[in-house]
Amino acid sequence: MPALGLGTWTMGEQRSRGQREADALALGIDLGMTLVDTAEMYGEGGAEKVVGRAISGRRDRVFVVSKVYPHNAGRKSAIAACERSLRRLATDRLDLYLLHWRGTIPLAETVGAFERLRADGKIVRWGVSNFALADMRELFALPEGPHCATNQVLYHLAERGIEWDLLPWMRERRMPVIAYSPLGQGALLGQSKLVAIARRLGTTPAQVALAWLLRRPDVIAIPESADPAHVRANRSAAGLRLDAPTLRELDTAFPPPTGPTSLAVI
Numbered sequence: 001m002p003a004l005g006l007g008t009w010t011m012g013e014q015r016s017r018g019q020r021e022a023d024a025l026a027l028g029i030d031l032g033m034t035l036v037d038t039a040e041m042y043g044e045g046g047a048e049k050v051v052g053r054a055i056s057g058r059r060d061r062v063f064v065v066s067k068v069y070p071h072n073a074g075r076k077s078a079i080a081a082c083e084r085s086l087r088r089l090a091t092d093r094l095d096l097y098l099l100h101w102r103g104t105i106p107l108a109e110t111v112g113a114f115e116r117l118r119a120d121g122k123i124v125r126w127g128v129s130n131f132a133l134a135d136m137r138e139l140f141a142l143p144e145g146p147h148c149a150t151n152q153v154l155y156h157l158a159e160r161g162i163e164w165d166l167l168p169w170m171r172e173r174r175m176p177v178i179a180y181s182p183l184g185q186g187a188l189l190g191q192s193k194l195v196a197i198a199r200r201l202g203t204t205p206a207q208v209a210l211a212w213l214l215r216r217p218d219v220i221a222i223p224e225s226a227d228p229a230h231v232r233a234n235r236s237a238a239g240l241r242l243d244a245p246t247l248r249e250l251d252t253a254f255p256p257p258t259g260p261t262s263l264a265v266i
Ligand SMILES: NC(=O)c1ccc[n+]([C@@H]2O[C@H](COP(=O)([O-])OP(=O)(O)OC[C@H]3O[C@@H](n4cnc5c(N)ncnc54)[C@H](OP(=O)(O)O)[C@@H]3O)[C@@H](O)[C@H]2O)c1
Pocket: 006, 007, 008, 009, 010, 037, 038, 100, 129, 130, 152, 153, 179, 180, 181, 182, 183, 184, 185, 186, 189, 206, 207, 222, 223, 224, 225, 226, 227, 229, 230, 231, 233, 234, 266
């Protein structure tokens, strides 16, 4: 999976903004941010349509991720939901299909549907999102559970709880994590300690926040932006290397967890 991608949570909600959003995604893809993260939930299908416009003519260069609502994650309903997503995205396959969060449908049913979709070539791989360590353990106890390719969770400088146990557990299994809201939905960017570090490095808070995540080869970040200048800035974060003193400074400003915490979600 590409390490730096593009989020789409607030896209496809207003028709008047659709072209700008599709253009921002297309720009990001052309700059090399070739993983696009969307979901049937975003704009109730609107975001997938925007992604469909952005990937038109570029499909083979893009790693498309979408997500199924928990209430659509049954043996038959997940297959129907995936087919609706494929139509909106105007593609014949998803590179990764995620269960958006855990609901009440038994995991074994969802895994069965994902495996069926994989066998039929409608998805290349599947994974989960917002799964705590206990959920991951339960998933891996199922016969096909270890086919899970990733867990997409909230992870950024000011939200480091997963470093205690979930991230090491995934690392042991060589499973990458997809860090959502890597800029803390924008709120992180105004934090004075991050602003000061970015200023000293001659860069921006967004670039430091992304470079901090991307320093690990198994962390994928999916910042969302509809602003072409922000997309370019986010792209260049992939080339920013943070030295050891800066990483120590960031640890002081945004301390790692000192014990287990419940998984943070948005
Ligand atoms: N699985 C889940 O449950 C889940 C939950 C939340 C999010 N996600 C995924 O993760 C993606 C990213 O998370 P997010 O959208 O919540 O938040 P985010 O990417 O952390 O932050 C997005 C905000 O930051 C701004 N921004 C982006 N780049 C910037 C830059 N270089 N400088 C200044 N501001 C910048 C954007 O505004 P502009 O448009 O003005 O740039 C937007 O307001 C989502 O789009 C979605 O695909 C998944």
